[in-house]
Amino acid sequence: MKFTPPASADAPDAFPHDQTTRYSVPSGLSPEEKFEHWRTWYGSAIDTPVRLEKTEKLVRPSFNPSALSLDGPGFSLVDVTNEPVSCYWNGDTSAGDWLVHFRSPCPEFSFSGCSEEISAGTVRFLDLSSPGNFHAPAGLSAVRLQLDRSLLGLDDRTVKRLQGLADIRENPLVRGLILPALSGWQRTGIGHEAPRLQPVFRSMMTALVSSLLEAPAEPRDLKMARVVAIKKFIRKNYRNRDLDVDAVVAYSFLSRRALYYLFEDEVFQVNRHIRALRTLEALELLSDASTWNRSLTDIANASGFTSLPAMRRAVKESTGISLRDVQENPEVLRIRAAELRKLIGL
Incomplete structure (x- = not known):
């Protein structure tokens, strides 16, 4: 992540030795100051230029979002608990795609103009290469995996097909490999494993795309996912x-x-x-x-x-x-x- 926390007692905790950054809104700030602090961190913590806007004119006094991020070679993971907010981006052809695991329900989630009710456990692909936004007036808790699209071989047509799929949480690869990885990524010392995680995530995602779209994938691209699955079985x-x-x-x-x-x-x-x-x-x-x-x-x-x-x-x-x-x-x-x-x- 590109975020560098300010040097203060209430600043977010950074752990450069294991490539993780923990964030929570500092205490002692007014609601408006809390939001501006969160807006600054959020826009710095991911590769895609993002801006946040309040969903209401005034920020609630209880506003207290948090996040934990891990930056690895060719991927990033962000575990975020977000208060009611709207998020916008201009689009970036070099940006990756998000695989988002919603850990909490989001009854009024809207992504790029398409509204739906998100239940806890839902898994979605979100395309960041074109301008877009999401609106979550009730807030959300989610784990987000971002991977460089070029590493997955995904073109615009493939992403559009993925966007049109129903909730994929019951897919065996998602249920057996990807969700456990996303749910357990905060375990101690995982930052030290970041260089080894990229090929594993890439292989998992390649296998998932191949499975969902019934499209062939190169055996070498599936290798790491197969190794992970077999080790889990053992x-x-x-x-x-x-x-x-x-x-x-x-x-x-x-x-x-x-x-x-x-x-x-x-x-x-x-x-x-x-x-x-x-x-x-x-x-x-x-x-x-x-x-x-x-x-x-x-x-x-x-x-x-x-x-x-x-x-x-x-x-x-x-x-x-x-x-x-x-x-x-x-x-x-x-x-x-x-x-x-x-x-x-x-």
């Missing part, structure tokens, strides 16, 4: 001892060879990714005082291993030390678990 099922590469092949509708090439740039291939998650689960169970009275066989079963020897081999392979040494040295256990968690990407 994380959900790794404690099941029946989960193996064949189960992932069946889930993904890919051959073993195609699955191998899909994960060729990942830290772990699929079988090792499953084993790493099980090993991490075992290490965390071993470090939990409440499980000390459980047998090692019980912990192996709870972690998804088919046997205690399989868990012993996995711990040795992942940590470089034996299961007994891990048990006898809590500090080493903690360090090895943290290292493994980082490799897995958790």
